Amino acid sequence: MNNELIFEKAAPILAQLEKAGFDAYYVGGAVRDYLLNRPIGDVDIATAALPEEVKRVFSKTVDVGIEHGTVLVIWQGDGYEITTFRTESDYKDFRRPEKVSFVRTLEEDLKRRDFTINAMAMDRHGTIVDPFGGKAALQSQQIQTVGKAQERFSEDALRMMRAARFASQLGFQLHIETEEALSRCTSLLEHIAVERKLMEMDKLMAGKEAAAGIKILLEGGLIAYLPGLLGQEQRINKMLSYDLNKLTGIQKWLLLLVLLAPHKPGDWLKEWRMPAKKIKYLAGTYETALKQQKEEWTDFSLYEAGVDQAMDAEAVNALLAGRPSKAEELKNRHADLSIHTRKELAITGKELKEWKNETGGPWMKSYIEMIERAVVERKVENSKEKIKEWLEACNLL
Numbered sequence: 001m002n003n004e005l006i007f008e009k010a011a012p013i014l015a016q017l018e019k020a021g022f023d024a025y026y027v028g029g030a031v032r033d034y035l036l037n038r039p040i041g042d043v044d045i046a047t048a049a050l051p052e053e054v055k056r057v058f059s060k061t062v063d064v065g066i067e068h069g070t071v072l073v074i075w076q077g078d079g080y081e082i083t084t085f086r087t088e089s090d091y092k093d094f095r096r097p098e099k100v101s102f103v104r105t106l107e108e109d110l111k112r113r114d115f116t117i118n119a120m121a122m123d124r125h126g127t128i129v130d131p132f133g134g135k136a137a138l139q140s141q142q143i144q145t146v147g148k149a150q151e152r153f154s155e156d157a158l159r160m161m162r163a164a165r166f167a168s169q170l171g172f173q174l175h176i177e178t179e180e181a182l183s184r185c186t187s188l189l190e191h192i193a194v195e196r197k198l199m200e201m202d203k204l205m206a207g208k209e210a211a212a213g214i215k216i217l218l219e220g221g222l223i224a225y226l227p228g229l230l231g232q233e234q235r236i237n238k239m240l241s242y243d244l245n246k247l248t249g250i251q252k253w254l255l256l257l258v259l260l261a262p263h264k265p266g267d268w269l270k271e272w273r274m275p276a277k278k279i280k281y282l283a284g285t286y287e288t289a290l291k292q293q294k295e296e297w298t299d300f301s302l303y304e305a306g307v308d309q310a311m312d313a314e315a316v317n318a319l320l321a322g323r324p325s326k327a328e329e330l331k332n333r334h335a336d337l338s339i340h341t342r343k344e345l346a347i348t349g350k351e352l353k354e355w356k357n358e359t360g361g362p363w364m365k366s367y368i369e370m371i372e373r374a375v376v377e378r379k380v381e382n383s384k385e386k387i388k389e390w391l392e393a394c395n396l397l
Contacts, residue, residue, distance in 0.1 A: 007034070013073060023048045024047040024124075025045070025047075025121035025122060026044070026124075027121045029042075030042065031128070032117050035120075043080060046083050047082055048085055049084060051069055051084055058073045058074075062079075068100050069085075069102055084102045085104060085108060085109035086102050111146060112146075114146065115137075115145055115146065115163070115166065116134040119131075132147075142173055143166050144174075144175035145181070148177075149182070154185060158189075158196055160185060161200040164222065165200045165203045168212055170209070171208065174216060186221040189226075194271070211240050218236060218240075235260055239255060246325075247316065251315050257269075258290070265287075285305075285313050288309050288310070297333075300376050302334050303376045310334065314327045338376060338378060338382050342368070347387050347388075355388060367396070375387075
C-alpha cells in the first residue's frame, strides 16, 4: 500500500475526532517518512482529546498505555494508537518521565519529542505543522534535537543511540550542537537497559547507511557503554573499511563478531541480551564462517550449515576477502542436495534394528550419521533398498 493510501485509510479517525470537537493529527515517523518518500510503517495519531474522550468517540478501543495517554482504536479491522497531547517532566533513570501531563495544544506535544525531523505533524488534508524546523532539517539532512541537545539527552540517554540509528537509516549527519552535546553526555548511556540498547543497535545494523551510525557510536564515545565493545574501537573502526551496504543486518552482526573474535562468541552475544535463538544462530554461523575461511564448501559442509548460515557466512567471508560472493551459488547447490535435514532420510532407527536384529544403542547414532553423510555426498541413493544394499556392501549388516 502506498503512503497516500495509508493516510487516506486513517483519515476517517481524524475526521471523527474533529467532528467531536478535538484537534487530531498524524505525528512522528510517519510524517517524516512521508516527506522523504520512504515507506511508512505504523501511523501514529495525536489528539487534544483525553483518553476517556477518545473512548467515547470510538466504539472499539483497547487500553494499551492509557496512563500515558495512549488508546488503541480498532477501525475497519486495523489498529491505530491515538495519544493525547502531552508534556513530560522529571525523567527517572535518564530514560522514563516521572510525570506525564495532558495538554490541549499540538505544539506543546511536539516540543517533548527527540529530534526536529520527528517533531512534525500533518492534518488529514495534508497540511504540515512544523514549529521546530523539521522540514529544513530533512532538506539539509541533519539530525537535530528539539531545543537544547544536552537537555534532551539528559532526559533520555537512549536518544543518543537513536541519533546514531537515524543516521544509519536515513544517511543523515548530526547537527553540530547535537554532536557536541552527545559527546558530553556519553556516560549517561550506562543508565540504559541493555535490551533497549540492543533494540536501537539492531535497527542501526539494518540501516542502509550503517557506517554512518557506527561512526557516530565511535566518534561520540558511545562504544564504551555498549556490551562487549569497551576497548574495541580499533577493530570496530576496521568495520568501516568495508562496504557494509553489501550485508544484511544479521550479516553485519556476524562481521562484527568475526572482527572482534571473542573467545566465547555465545557469551559475548549473551551480554547483549539477545534472544536465545538469535544467539545460537549467530554463534553457529560464526563458527561456520571461520571454518569456511580455510576450506572449500563441500556438499556436506553446506548441508551441516544449512542454507541461511551458509549464505550469511559466505557474504561476510567474501567481503573480508574482497571477492564476489558465492551466496547465490550456494543457495542453488543447497537446493540440489539429496536431503536437507535428517528427517528426510528414507530410513529410521526402526529399520536399522530390524536389519541388524539388535536392540537400540549407541551404535544407532553412528549408523544414522554415517548413512546421512553418504546420502548427502551421493555415495548412496536415499531409498530403503539402496541404503540396505550399501550397508551390506560395507559389511555393516
